[in-house]
Amino acid sequence: MDWMKFRKIYFIFSGAVIALGIFSLVKWGMRLGVDFSGGTIIEYKFEEDISTEEASKKIEDEGVEVTSIQKTDDKKYLFRVSALKPEEKDKVKKSLESITNGKAFEELRYETVGPSISPELIIKTFYAIAIASTAILLWVAYQFKSIKFGTSAILAMFHDSFILVGFFSLFGHFWQAEVDFLFITALLTTLSFSVHDTIVVYDRIREFQKKNKDVSLYNISNIAITETMVRSLNNSFTILFMLVALILLGGTSIKWFSVALLIGTIFGTYSSPFIAVPILVTWEEVVNKLRRRK
């Protein structure tokens, strides 16, 4: 099949998705979770539903800033407030007791990250991203020993992670998805998935190149993509099955994490044949044209 004929469509599609991401990032930015912005989240389970407006007002009356109150599940609410000191936590509890008419409620989860610690967590995360991506870059460079292959694999990798970041900016705006440790983990896993798939396709291209020296890269790429397509799809399916099950059944704590991995897997699979290889082929064509002109 002549996959390369539709190169422009792939580039336009990816360009549009990335543009959407940039638009969202510029307009709405990203929604940082307590890991990075500092603050407190508390999840309570009540005996009956509460009015979030009333709860918010009562808590603010105690001098605690409320960012949002969100219903997470049946009678469960997630409170995002400014970083609480132990004595302020008691105040929040008391103000909630006043709206439940003294009925007991259970604390499911409590996380507070003070202002002195969140900058450090950002720095550590930055190091993790820098080291992991450098290591992957070095591995790709060593694997392919060719600037063409290496660079296009890396471009595809950035393409995937950028799309994931863009999506999360949108999700953050519309559905309160937050950027936390787990998102960063999903991002780094996406980097490695992306390279994983690209390596499989590239391996096939190089194998053909060795055997058939006179066939053009354009044709070889088409054959390689055709032969690895079923494998790529089947492999993604099995991963998607696990992730979809986690999103639907795995509970709220890791829902967005699973969504991030899902997007990473989908685009990681897409980008290998439809971004990494087309870049490679286009590159080769441009180089050949330039040579002919000389």
Next chain:
Amino acid sequence: MFTPLKKVILIFVLTLICLYISLPNEVPFKLNVGPLKIDKKLYRYDLNINYSRLSLTKNFDLVLGLDLAGGSHLTFEADTKSKSGEDKKEALVSLKEVMERRVNLFGVSEPNVQISSFQDKDRIIVELPGVKETEEAIKLIGKTAQLIFAEVSNENEPGFKPTELTGADLKRAKVTFDSQSGKPAVSIEFNDEGAKKFEDLTEKNVGKPLAIFLDQDLVSSPIVQEKIVGGSAQITGDFSVDQAKNLSIQLNAGALPLSVELVEQRTVGATLGEESVVKSINAGIIGLFMVLTFMILAYGRMGVIADIALIIFGIITLSLYKIIPVVLTLPGIAGFLLSVGMAVDSNILIFERFKEEKKKRDFANALEAAFGRAWDSIRDANIATLVTAFVLANPLDLAFLHTSGPVRGFAITLSLGILVSLFTGIVVSRNMLRVFLKEGKG
């Protein structure tokens, strides 16, 4: 060399051992067929070998992290401005030890207390699995509890000046009840040196008040009636039973050498933890079922073999979690489930390759060629993921990377999953295919 058949038998023996390890501690066993009724519990025994001088014991229980078992992760920041170099190091180590003693006295079974220093900030991380009264624990652990005895500084003006007698001179403290008021109090016993100091102090101050300060707060200032010999005293104040208990724990464990402040707290209630376990097990079972079905639909008989290999993968991985042991967290379970999805990848690569090779050569050769060719791709492709997982897992405990938390749990199970999947994909499926698939039928 072993024949493929022998290898397959070996693999199954290994799987059975791993299956035994990965079983829960108790397995209910119910059978109800006609007159035959069996209702028993099967117990899995832990490894416990004692052969003359060789002793080998190993507990095969799954270790659950704070987010699954419930518990608190606390980070205290120590005020180290006044100290530097070796002094600071020593103070931090002793701070950690005191906090550890307090946590132990509070009754936590397996606390994890560690020092974490990064960019001029010194912190103590305390992990308390299964603690319900987190607020109580924070008050107990984080309070400096510096006990100071003070005497009247000047006869003309009120006020106290600290003496040489402090909490460091104590031998032990315990909760008692005041014989007169019946209120809770803390009785203390000095060590030899402390007893001597106390004797001198009381002798010097007969008829005058002797004040007891805890962290700069006046607790009580009884009037000394006579010189006290023998080195024991009682601190009375307006204590509740809990307060008296906490104070005695703090005094027994010693004062914190540095003052600390709580800067981070992550607490998960036991109910949420249990819920997460149940939910992720359900998600895992359904996901696994879909993967197993998909493989059979896509690859028929070969798919069945891939499925068996996948189940073996699951059993081996689970038993490794117990043997190592890996602390299983919620993201860790996600990492495991993800690796299940990825584990079939090597099989898919091989099967697709095999379909092609079969057109060119005979069955047995095609199988071996498919394995040889696919292995290069599998190895190269998985290294990228392993490298990332390695950085995230931070096995060298580098201070500038995350040393605990969800990221690490995910990375550890993911990388372990990939390593095992390389083994099951190549060794297990390959030998099973060699044995079970005969030419013409595959």
